[in-house]
Amino acid sequence: xxxxxxxxxxxxxxxxxxxxxxxxxxxxxxxxxxxxxxxxxxxxxxxxxxxxxxxxxxxxxxxxxxxxxxxxxxxxxxxxxxxxxxxxxxxxxxxxxxxxxxxxxxxxxxxxxxxxxxxxxxxxxxxxxxxxxxxxxxxxxxxxxxxxxxxxxxxxxxxxxxxxxxxxxxxxxxxxxxxxxxxxxxxxxxxxxxxxxxxxxxxxxxxxxxxxxxxxxxxxxxxxxxxxxxxx
Ligand code: GRF
Numbered sequence: 001x002x003x004x005x006x007x008x009x010x011x012x013x014x015x016x017x018x019x020x021x022x023x024x025x026x027x028x029x030x031x032x033x034x035x036x037x038x039x040x041x042x043x044x045x046x047x048x049x050x051x052x053x054x055x056x057x058x059x060x061x062x063x064x065x066x067x068x069x070x071x072x073x074x075x076x077x078x079x080x081x082x083x084x085x086x087x088x089x090x091x092x093x094x095x096x097x098x099x100x101x102x103x104x105x106x107x108x109x110x111x112x113x114x115x116x117x118x119x120x121x122x123x124x125x126x127x128x129x130x131x132x133x134x135x136x137x138x139x140x141x142x143x144x145x146x147x148x149x150x151x152x153x154x155x156x157x158x159x160x161x162x163x164x165x166x167x168x169x170x171x172x173x174x175x176x177x178x179x180x181x182x183x184x185x186x187x188x189x190x191x192x193x194x195x196x197x198x199x200x201x202x203x204x205x206x207x208x209x210x211x212x213x214x215x216x217x218x219x220x221x222x223x224x225x226x227x228x229x230x231x232x
Contacts, residue, residue: 008037009193012088014079014096015043019050020178021094021115021185026057028186035193040086042079044098060086066098076104090192093147094185102149110199112147113192115185117177119143119159124152129174132164138218140164140173142181144188146199157197157204160184163218
């Protein structure tokens with residue numbers, strides 16, 4: 001349980017579409033499970049459902065259409081100004097479909113994170129689940145990472161893994177991944193809010209974030225072939 005007196009992370013969330021990740025953050029923040037206050041939700045698409053979700057939760061929701069600006073930097077300046085007006089310290093991208101330039105990233109240096117529906121560095125870009133299927137990967141998942149100037153190339157903070165099943169299509173795999181997105185994004189924001197996420201070059205150290213002691217195989221072999229116990 002979060003100490004109600006503790007200082008909360010002032011977060012801005014950028015969305016372009018449905019906003020189910022935004023919803024998971026709104027729910028976790030609203031119920032006090034994570035020490036985060038969503039100060040404002042911005043969308044480059046005025047009709048994004050994410051804006052409605054924000055309003056329904058009583059969070060300021062602002063549409064800033066990139067089409068109204070002549071170039072990326074003026075658009076980003078409008079984003080930066082609005083985020084600052086709302087006292088935002090950290091920015092979470094949640095299905096935000098515009099690439100951000102160094103101009104924006106400098107304004108929130110090392111304080112912009114994103115969630116991606118693939119196990120990076122595999123399958124960056126816009127179709128993570130489809131690419132994992134087309135490639136024939138046995139595992140997929142999602143990644144929360146710092147945003148840098150590349151496309152889905154920033155240092156990785158956390159990943160969740162799901163199996164690719166024989167009958168999967170893009171929608172089925174996408175939903176399995178999305179369910180994990182809704183778990184890890186609020187969790188990572190809690191870790192950030194608690195000051196437990198530290199960047200060291202490309203590697204990210206999570207204080208108190210001991211990794212699971214397991215290996216998984218898909219398809220799983222029978223136990224008598226290679227028992228899941230340690231050999232010495
Ligand atoms: C998610 O799959 C996320 O990983 C990707 O965009 C999608 C956004 O979904 N960056 P939603 O708008 O949060 O439902």
